[in-house]
Amino acid sequence: MNVLLIGSGGREHAIARALSKSALLSRLYAAPGNPGVAEVAELARLDVSDHAAVAGFCAEKNIEFVVVGPEQPLVEGLADSLRAKGVAVFGPSKAAARLEGSKGFVKDICRANAIPTADYERFANEEKALAYLREKGAPIVVKADGLAAGKGVVVAETLEEAEQAVADIFAGAFGKSGAEVVIEEKLEGEEASFFVLCDGTHALPFASAQDHKRVGDGDRGPNTGGMGAYSPAPCFTPEIEARVMREIVAPTLRAMREMGAPFQGVLFVGLMLTKDGPKLIEFNVRFGDPETQVLLPRLEDDLLELMLACARGALPERKIRFSPQTALAVVLAAKNYPGTPLTGTEIKGLERAGEIAGVIVTHAGTRREGDKLVAAGGRALNVAALGATVRDAQALAYRGVDAIDWPDGFCRRDIGWRAIERER
Helix, strand or coil, X not given: CEEEEEECCHHHHHHHHHHCCCCCCCEEEEEECCCCHXXXXXXXXXXXXXXXXXXXXXXXXXXXXXXXXXXXXXXXXXXXXXXXXXXXXXXXXXXXXHHHHCHHHHHHHHHHCCCCECCEEEECCHHHHHHHHHHHCCCEEEEECCCCCCCCEEEECCHHHHHHHHHHHHCCCCHHHHCCEEEEEXXXXXXXXXXXXXXXXXXXXXXXXXECCEEECCCEEEECCCCEXXXXXXXXXXXXXXXXXXXXXXXXHHHHHHCCCCCEEEEEEEEEEECCEEEEEXXXXXXXXXXXXXXXXXXXXXXXXXXXXXXXXXXXXXCCCECCCEEEEEEEEECCCCCCCCXXXXXXXXXXXXXXXXXXXXXXXXXXXXXEEEECCCEEEEEEEEECCHHHHHHHHHHHHHHCECCCEECCCCCCHHHHHHHC
């Protein structure tokens, strides 16, 4: 079958590479894609916010299945528009995508269904929000309700910092996403990411991962979209997985069905593993970035077949097959990231890195300028590797990193440190 992949980042390059291996695939298109995606797919110039144009492209190219990578098109209802035209989609409806599109919506579902999460309140009024902050004190977490490109969350260590975050959100720092604010207790523990495939009725565990949000070694500096990741997460034991499926995933999917918005696609469960057990931090309604770059190299099943099963309401009963090896990915970012990145700088040496056995280079924010490959965003590349242990995967990934010639890029040098400490 012909398939269209929506998106342009490292996640989409990893998905495109996995889809290209499927025996079910006839032709793969991507919109807008990137230079890495172009190696395995035909790029299409499409405005993905124009749903009629996307549907028209599907009709023109005889596309039977669309895979939506990023969250924005899902929250805007692209899946609904395509399904209305008879095109199958991997990704939730607009109503179901509220699990990422509104943090307050998720917290209310948790409260109504006794799903373990941080205590919270939500506010549409700045003065009431500030009064609640002063009552609770710091540390505390302040979140813009809607999508904010990963920047709408402030973990405030002081009351002053929390008050400033509330003021910024209500002043319009995140546009419509800040029409409401969610204020919640700060959870303590170790974070982990867990991915579950859903077909509207059933859920099938996919895989776990841990990423590194801070820009600098030792988890220092400002938060980013992620500077690296590894999978599986050693802290995410089978016992914890069973508990998350029972206490968080199952009641959430049941609640969504009962409100007439069954969830189909991948559910990204962001967790804090506290002394009282796993608690939900947030849901995403798509694969993570850079987690996808370590999940999919381990996948031994046909990704397209699994995605189709989600869309058709027919997930298999059996476990999904993964390599027992660890995958670890390092993000190469442009100087000044996560501030205003230095873009347009040339990147060389990708061929050398790719020739190292076991190394996988994924494009995230790059573009072609003639024969040159240049940085086009903050996070430009992911360099991943597979190894018998986290330490082995880390060593191989950094061999790949060091083969790349990019003086205007940087990376963390300690990706995987927490898991390596566990291996000692």
